[in-house]
Amino acid sequence: MKIAITGATGQLGQLVIHALLKNTAASNIVALVRNKSKAADLKAKGIELRFFDYDTPATLASALSGIDKLLLISANEVGRRTPQHKAVIDTAQQAGVPYIAYTSLLNADHSPLGLAQEHRETESLIKASGLQYTFLRNNWYSENYLAGVNHTVGIGTLYGAAGEGKISSAARADYAEAAAKVLTTSGHENKTYELAGSTSFTLANLAGDIANVSGKEITYQNLSAEDYTQALTQAGLPAGLVDVIVDADIQTEKGAMFSNSKDLEQLIGHPTTPIKAQVATILTAS
Structure with missing residues (x-):
């Protein structure tokens, strides 16, 4: 079972990997990073590093080869997220990745927050892709x-x-723990969690x-x-x-x-x- 994490050197990504290591071997984890030099600590733990840049789609296919589960952590460039996410989703389809978990936004389908639109668009793209998915609406x-x-x-x-x-x-660590739980246990396919x-x-x-x-x-x-x-x-x-x-x-x-959703509390126990x-x-x- 190969689990890949986008944004693996980011604040949430690092915490997800830390949580994953409590439940699965380092050899099962692939860190998708733009700068491998920033991920030396992950490599030292036995985690495979693969170069991954949303803005250079040609690099994405090889990075997703052989991946069983992909965690797409939403990109941090507001206003550019949808095309970046689309590149990842399209490549996941082409690479035969069967499942994607996505860090969305609480009540994304009707949230009034300005940030919500790109999350709505990404969720729609994932649903249209035919991939099995879990929406982690943080x-x-x-x-x-x-x-x-x-x-x-x-x-x-x-x-x-x-x-x-x-x-x-x-706490960011609580959301990371939930993501790790979803990636290492079954029964989360095509579900949406309000976290x-x-x-x-x-x-x-x-x-x-x-x-x-x-x-x-x-x-x-x-x-x-x-x-x-x-x-x-x-x-x-x-x-x-x-x-x-x-x-x-x-x-x-x-x-x-x-x-008042208890989805997060229930996921992390x-x-x-x-x-x-x-x-x-x-x-x-x-």
Whole structure:
């Protein structure tokens, strides 16, 4: 059984491989990478490396030769994902790959998030391909809210534009564990899993968690979309990323990040990692 992972040196890809190694031999795993020099640690573990670049379709066929299961981790270039994914799906068909798992977006078929369209298009392409599939519809990563925790402690304020919207995020490692489970067990063919955290929080709750862990007073300040856009832009974030972050918060207030689905918890066999625990890990390490 050969299992191939796209984006194997990325944050999610590395965690998927780590989870896979708990359930299958390294010789069964193929890491599909654009830069083999960045994957020396994977090679050292006995994992086969194959060059794989979405934008050079001629390289894809040989990389997918003999693959039994393919995990397509969604590409990170928003606006270019659909053609990149199509190249992979088409090649998987031609190479005789029988099964593909795809990391999609929570409620992709009706999510109001701007990011959802490319996921909808990719899901449609996979269904049309005739390949057996599993859609892993991941909600937001908790890590998306934690990059600035130390800064938040320093200034005493958590900024956002999500109002009192509830967020059912999970740790990146939880989603990785679910992907590994689907790739190493049976019964997941042609299924869609809505993957979200076991518990939910608002940004005000998160501010409370940061305060509780740090021992500092932290308040949540809700901004208008315009003010939040301006603040993130002034902080030096690229325009495309600012648009994604602000859109996510706007839609959070309307319920887009909330889910009571227990698919993730059931797949991995335990509750997802509480965001407060992740806050504690970050602040302890700093």
